[in-house]
Amino acid sequence: MTKISNLGVVDTLEGLNKKEFSSVEVIKEYLNLIENDSKLNAYIHFNAEKSLSSAKLSDERRSKNEALPLDGLPIAVKDIFCVNGEKTSACSKILENFIPNYESTVTSKLWKAGGIYIGKTSMDEFAMGSSNETSYFGSVVNPWSKEGDKLVPGGSSGGSASAVAAKLAPVALGTDTGGSIRQPASFCGTVGIKPTYGRCSRWGIIAFASSLDQAGPLTRSVRDSALVLENMAGFDNLDSTSVNIKVPKFTDACSKSIKGMKIGIPKEYKISGLSSEVENIWNDGIKWMEDAGAEIVEVTLPHTKYALPTYYIVAPAEASANLARYDGVKYGFRKENIQDLEDMYSSTRAEGFGEEVKRRILIGTYVLSAGYYDAYYLRAQKVRTKIVEDFNLAFNNCDAILTPTAPTGAFKIGEKNMDPITMYMNDIFTVPASLAGLPAMSIPSGLNSNGCPLGLQLIGKGFDEETLFSIGAAVENAANFQSI
């Protein structure tokens, strides 16, 4: 019999429906793997009792022929989603012991669809990072690492990507602000989709940059992502930017032909720092699309090079406001032996936040402060408009855009964490779609000479995830990427 943990989302559900195994058996197998993993550090918490009791209820529903769409499916959750009764810290010391007594909308929808909480995955602190090295709970290891040469899983959803790639979960939830689902998906050889801004509710997700944050799944196949996203998306009154629009059946889109579709190739993404291996995979992708009957068109996104600096004003500005709430009063860490209230705030925040988080709060505070607001923040908001206009024009001539997900494959732990700007460059291809709120997906497409995965990114029109799933499935078919 196939090992249960080798199965993805669709196959696990099929096995459950055919009574080849029970949900309790599925959960026991994953809990055993998670508990015994000493290499990856992908998970930071799990709750065996909670998972097993949910699995029992799921098996009872199935025995009465009342199975729900995801009934019995284990789902790993990035530590940024509030899960009722489970420690939720965004991998920060400042929230180390925070236990929410409410549930995020996205996780609540998944539990209502029969999904089972299997554990919390590590991430960069407050989702600020591209290597998972800023997590308060330590670095996470990419399962593609070779002996003695530990590689980062990417970030910020590094624990989720590592867990899915290593088959410690069939699916894990991530969030993406500037590439935090897509870049780790690329580094770990998994599929990851950031849906259109407004598609998934942000309620109950610890906020980083509210105009950019979106939730999405990481899985080992395009169809698996489609099925999970179908069950987590949808309008929510509790999120003021949630969009009231019907959620299509994304799984149907996975088997749609891409014949005649127009796929745009933006020339500005051929940057000087692009490794030849990444460029080769990109060229392979272009050929696969032509073979599948799509038409390749060159498009131009002239403001691409300004996307990263724009992001590093907009995101820290929003973060500095969102993170003002961590003051040691209402929840989380409070510094002891303080002199007065003022000292309590500033000492708590100095010790509770890590270096990168502090850096971004300071940048955000600076660009919003009197005398600098117009020169930085207002200017960045205007450049953001230009970036959106670029995409609008490009989409007059194509149905989706194909690019690499990241300029390189996974790098070594410790290799890039000395210089912030070097680290920020990881997100050069993912940030533009984030600023424009567009859906974008990373699909594993090949390996570099170090034997590490490289992903291709598809960017779609707003609320047209279906086209991404159709093209993504075609990329997946042609790439024939093999999981570990």
Next chain:
Amino acid sequence: MSLDKTTLERVAYLARIKIDASEINKMTSELNNIMKWIEELNEVDIKNVKPMTGVSNEYLREREDEVNDGGYSDKIVSNAPEKIDNSFTVPKVIE
């Protein structure tokens, strides 16, 4: 525009983050490098361009201002580092 030590100290005060005297030089130079890189944006012609605050063009939804929730202050203070009954406590601010 360069960010000097005095500006950094002012920003750190605004953000209520205590910075150790030993860290100030390093932090000033790090933030300066980032701000210099960001100045690339000065090349973009933004005349008559509208600033973008969010992705959605729609207006934020409105709702009736009515009580539809509440009565669980114990839950709200359950994560407080220090509390007395159902109240948060902080160091004394008046004599």
